[in-house]
Amino acid sequence: MRYIVEIKMESVQEILDQLYRKVLLGATLEDDLHGYIFYLNPDLSEQAGCTASSVARSDVSDVLDGMAGQHGVTILPEAQECSRRQLQMSRAWEVKLLQLTVIDMILSRVLSAETKSHAKAGYKELTEVLLQSIELDSKLIHVLQNSDKLLSYLAAKCLASLLYFQLREKKMLSNSWVTFCQKHLSESSEGGEAAHCLCVLAAVMKEIFKDAHSQRAESLKQLLTPFDNTFEAFYNSLFSQHFGNFKNPSNIISSLMCFLELLELLVASRIHLKLHLRSQRMLFLKPHALDILAWPIPAFIKRKLVILIKKCLLCKVGEDFCRESVPTLMSPDHLLDSDMLALADAILHAIHLGLWKALTVPGKPSCFGGDEVQPGCRLRAGPDHVTLRAASLITVKSLEIKFQNCTSATEMKADLQKFLPEFLAFLKPQLQPSLQLHNPCEWLSRVFIEQDDDMLEAAKASLSIYLHLTREWDTSASLTPEKEAWFHSTHGHGYNPHCIFLFFLKNIAFDSTVLLDFLISSETCFLEYFVKYLKLLQKDWGHFLSTCQFFAAAESQCGVSVHDPFPLPAHGTSTSYTAPHAPVGENACPWIPWAADASSEPQSQPKETHPVPTNGPPSRTPQSLVDYDSSEPSDEEATDEPLADSKQTSLCQEMPGEIQGLPRTCNGKERSWEPQARPLLAAEPSSPFSDDGGVAPDGTVWEAGLFLRTVRCLEELQGAIYRLQEKNLFPYNPAALLKLLKGVEAKCDNM
Template sequence: MKDFCEVLEQLYKKVLLGATLENDSQEYVFYLNPVSLDRDDSTATSSECSHTLGFRDKCQPSSVNWATTSVAPVCLKRCAQTSSAREILLLQLTVTKVMLTRILSETEFHAKEKYREIIQILLKSSDLDSKLTGMFQNSDKLLSHMAAKCLALLLYFQLKEKITLSNSWVAFCHKNLSEYSESDKIVYCLWTLAVVIKEIFKDTRSQKTEILKQFLTPFDSIFEVFYDSLFSQRFENCRDTTKIVNTLICFLELLELLIASRIHLASQFTCQRILFLKPSCVLDVITWPAQAFVKRKFIIFIKKCLLCKVGEDLCRGSVPAFTPPDCHLNVDMLALADAVLQAVDLGLLRTLSVRGKPSRFGGGEVPPGSEPVPVPDHVILRAASLLVIKSLEIKFQNCASANEMKVDLQKFMSELLTFLEPHLQPSPLSHDPCEWLCRVFLEQDDDMVEAAKATVGIYLRLTREREAIESLTQGKEKWDHHTHENGYNPHCIFLYFLKNVGFDATVLLDFLISSETCFLEYFVRYLKLLQKDWDKFFTICKSFDVTESNDSINICGCVSSLVQDRSSSQTEPSPWAARGSHRNACASASWPSDASSEPPNQVVMSKETQATLQADGQSLPQASQSLVDYDSSDDSEVESKDPCSANSKQTSLYQEAMKKIQDTVGISKNKKELSPELQSRPLVPKESNNPFSVDCDIVPNNTDSKMGTAYRTVKCFEELQGAIHRLQKKNLFPYNPTALIKLLKQTEAMYNKTVNPL
């Protein structure tokens, strides 16, 4: 037995290095033929093991004369010492798996051909599939897992070599997937099938369509049977909930891969559409009394289906250059969206638990003597929000009635905002309903952009239908109230996004050149909308300015505490931190007809100065820096270490910024001069130890429109144009931005025409 293990050790070492094997292939097959364990006993004696293996001295191939080595893995040395059947079997499976991996990867041609020949002989000479599936029920989890990994690679090898899958494997799948049972065989069967599909996706040189079709053909009908059987279970009636949870997770991964296979293979099989044909089965799992992570996985899975991002974390292979059109896709997406909305209407969100654990450095457990602070699970909040907003967009694309869309939007958005309100403090409903989107998706850029794009789609669809049945003036004001009160006004949402990033053009540039979000598509659609809705956008910008003015006046009584807080944190408060009258301002404004070009007349000077400084590219000392600073110099680290030099540089920045403010006002159309009071009052009082202070005594009677939200937005677009142009000149921009720059210039022209009508 010691010689047997040493031979396997040598074979393992050679295959691991991808070395060419010199001996006859039949001799290697002799050592790789798996052991059949008659009982679950990992301490079998050497004689018992020899008998089980059928190993005899006279049966040993005479030509095998490999030198032993003193360098071997610890597990292999233990195998040689104990001579246990379990260790030998694990070693056989490991060598077989590594050999298959070598065949499927970049390996020297002659070595790969030898490995291929050995595996082909092994498949023909022994019922290898049956031996491996027989290990699935073994109580030794390591052994079962290794058998499943080895079998998955063997199946993929057969598919690539155009070898027909063995009848024993197909029969095993049909038997175990015909109905749900609390057996480990089902879990390993599902897991093996999923691994095979992953291997198909990973291979960039094979014909994925033909291989997928060959693989799915024998299992198409049985997947639907198992789908119905699994989701018809009553979770609370299961004897072992752990087993059904494991089965759910494994089948969910397989289901995601089956749906993702539609990218490479047009929907020819029922198993690729089973979720869309019977979506309520999967949605019901969210209401089961299962663990929170199970519900989270299912919600995220449905979200990815609605966003057409299924399999992006599982399929690492390339997408084919030409994908045949999927004639069932639109129908399937509409069926899933309708099912989601129906579940929400029946109270899905009201029964969804969003309790999460606070994250702490070193672990999530609450220290002794302290009470846990309840925090919402923002992953669930984001996924549930996208379920609603994306389902509405998909449904409205196929809905012809404007009144029906308006009723559905009001009903489901009200349900969503009611669901979110307890988990967002302070509540956006008391400030501005449109703020919910940035609040929920603040930490997830890709989902935030998807949600914002969906709101634009909903707004455009409803606007077109409304204009088709109403006159140009009838009901416009009521319509604008509807978009705002239900939290889907695209202009509010975009402005909140810009406020969250500090009107920083470099952040927009990051989004535009990144492939991790669909920001380019969203941004272009919004800029096109902006051309049509400019008057509404400008009115909303003025309401934002009024809100900031009122918020500034409201906090004048607590200047000292605010200054103290700023000096300690050195960050600006969140845009939603102060409760304001934005909602009332938007509601009281006459949206279509009363859009005056006059700017708001009460803005605190500190806000005015701050807005202009940010618009001109200057950063206030207390303001947070840009998220990405492409122009940061190598001296930034030195400056941060030397407070004296930092303070002197801030002072110079203030002097330069004040000059820019004076220049801006001096060259304006109206030739307005700064009031003597403002000119005589220093920006930074000498007595103050803080780099910036809020002075609420000065409230100008009028404010230049260039210091408001609209100006800061257009200034951000202008800086974005310059950044894109510089990158384009150096051939560093990833695509042709001509159309994008044209839209940005049109926006700038509309702004100039609005503030300077003559």
């Protein structure tokens, strides 16, 4: 009897091993598929383990008796029973692991497009037989709750593939699974079963996103509809409590990780697949999840939440697991715009209540698998810049979204003075060395120095804030005390667009080839930001010159504490004055006046108006590249409207050969965009501009070095774009971009 049972156990493992090898090679299965059902039943391992207990008992007894006779010791019966039980459990465990591995391989072959049709038909038939005869879904749910993590993981993997198979084949979703999830997600948020449900559902959603078939939206709707209300109830239960009220913190941490991943997938399905379910809006309308930033939980969970909110505000959710990017030319989604506004308002309210004060940014580097540093690794000084960048971008983007829907300039100024000082107070302790007291605008380049795409998103949002606040101003008019006070405020609150642009150029060493790379690349929003800034630069030229002068005054005297880049003139005094010479070492700074008033501006420049947006959310439909050319006198522009998607992918597609009468190539035709052979500014001895800087004849301090490097960088960029356009090597028609650069050149000529 012992010999017969032992042969049976060996035959089970041998048959499973042979089946695994066949499936691994994608071979066609035999006609008798029903013969495999017995060996793939997860209950078989438990039955086989019990049947083999007599074999194990005899084998272990023989081994232990031999050891006792050899060493002269007596083996207690309790030790023999313990050894037999361990051998029995080990045998059953190995068989079950092999079963789950084979089932997962079969499902992978069914779902793979590379499997041959004849072999796929056999695997598909075997899967359907397993579902009908042994209720494979119920068996996998039972193994999913096993305390052994490896068994539970393999069961979750098999169950996700099985559910995805049902969705692909347009079969009814497993009733056992729907009931199991609804029960455990509704009862308690700290049970281990809830984390299993969330993990499996997230895995199924990822498979749907990866598939290229056209029925993804229908499949996802079929999966999520039974759990729409359940997700919302679980969300409220999880985030409405205090962390100290939970009895099992370890399970809560697992549930948090799984649920944050599921939230990202829900939002991504709304953006990419245009689904409209209640559970997709709960993060926007009920941002209770922000409360966990004050919980005593691991920092990587807080980082995951902050990054998720950043992606939501940028509409970049799902980029990690979606093969295609968000369509650029998509219909406006006013419901999503209103939800974005609700989320931005909630974030700003939480910031005002001390959200960032509760967020800890530890000095440990981000490590795979958690926050612990492996032995032998050296700690890097400084905060977690991933979290710091996300928090910074969340603040600026929330303000931009709110200002896009705000009609009161007074309200916008009040919000700016309320939120930005708190944000800068949060940043200053994190940055070492600390920010320059005389120019808080440096925060953007310091925080985002290692992440180009986020840096340009933050710069674009900051520029948009500035444009919204100054849209009713006539920038060509003379400087007034109110304007000068406002320019002082832009420096003090860290959003002066000219300072930010100069810091950006300084970080890339005024290298025009870097700007060209950004313009050609589709990985950042640099084109949109650069176009908006060039348009602002032509209208706000005097402010740009004053900013260059301020850089000279601040950086030429080391150790001087500078606080007011734009001193307010006394009432009745002229706003055009000369800065006094400050002796070297004197604790004073040569403050710089407004460089160009209305008398220095050409009278032919049209006055441009910026309409105040309506109460409704702005349209999300992007404009084409040619729409940003607004230098004609009859044009009216609104620079605060989005020009394109955050990615420049659509702008790199083929465009018409002519735009506004401009040829794509200039061979044999008049070249209206040919760069001048001379420099934009001649550095003559009599000129107040020189590479080393200096003092103009009227006593005004000029930062000519910085100014000339900036202008020459733009000139070199203009020439490079023209040469590429002439050879048909530029990825899109840059005619309008060149026209904006020519406008900057004209400003220099008028000086």
